[in-house]
Amino acid sequence: MPTILNIAAPKDFRLARDYCSYGYFLLEPNHWEPDTQTVSRVLNLESGPAHFEIVQTAIRPEPKLRARFDRSLTRPEQGEARRKIGRMLSLDVTHEQIKAFHKVDPRWTRAAGGGGRGRLSRSPTLFEDIVKTVTSCNVAWPSTINMNRRLCDVLGARSPSGKPAFPTPAKLARTRAGTLRARCRVGYRDQRLIDLAKMYHKGEISEAWLTDPKTTDDEAFKFLLTLPGVGPYAAGNIMQLLGRFSRLALDSESVRHGKTVLGLTGKDAAILKRMTAHYEPFGEHKFRSYWFEIWAWYEARQGHATTWEKKKTATAFTAAKLK
DNA sequence: GGTAGACCTGGACGC
């Protein structure tokens, strides 16, 4: 009998607002159904992949979520699924932590969905977040969508209902570079992705160490810069996906934001330097402040993120359309 | 330490 998990969430959690909060929610194998407000995807679990759909069943007195799987999960798998869904939805981020952010930046206290903005969605595993970040570097958004779709289609194991998972580190580690390039269209990233997968598979990338409060932000950032395919932008982005928001992830989109929203002028390098100074007052929350400004700008042009359809964003979020 | 050029893909543009 298919497993159903009931999952408690922090009291300010709203599935639609908090899941549709970062671009990766539009990348395979993630899926958001605007009409039914349902999150779905395949999880890699101990005995193999399982597809699930998750909805919010209650807001008060306490938010509740219900996840329905396409197969029966063992008891250990149920724990694993809870952990991975918790990571995806940032359920470990408490109401108190969100309030601390709003104290520094009150603009997001009353965002759509009630309770205010603060959580950013991410992947069930750090490995998937790193790969998604590397596939977002040096390409336009449609290419990132395609690379992730092909990685799942070509290398992802299938759930009982036939849907593909994200490739596991083990699978990606033993894939040939030529296959990645020809069938997944990852270009020159082929060997870098394989090297990342090997490192992760061997335990050389430790999420426990990277998220340990005893590890400083500087130490974590410095380590991330040593990873293949990871430079200053990618490292900054992976930092926020680890729950460390004290760094910005500056790229060409940041320059666009600096010009169009903050009204900065001058050469790109100068704009980025001024942006770094601009967000400094937000301290350990600066990525959140920066990101929600960008997200609000997207929503002002494209409608609320909860209404976005995956296919349409491939054409709506090209550089030309965002000018 | 700073910088130029290569890397690869796909959208935009001109014909």
Added chain:
DNA sequence: GCGTCCAGGTCTACC
């Protein structure tokens, strides 16, 4: 429809 140009972040070689 086809060919060409260009944007995008990281890496390496070089000064």
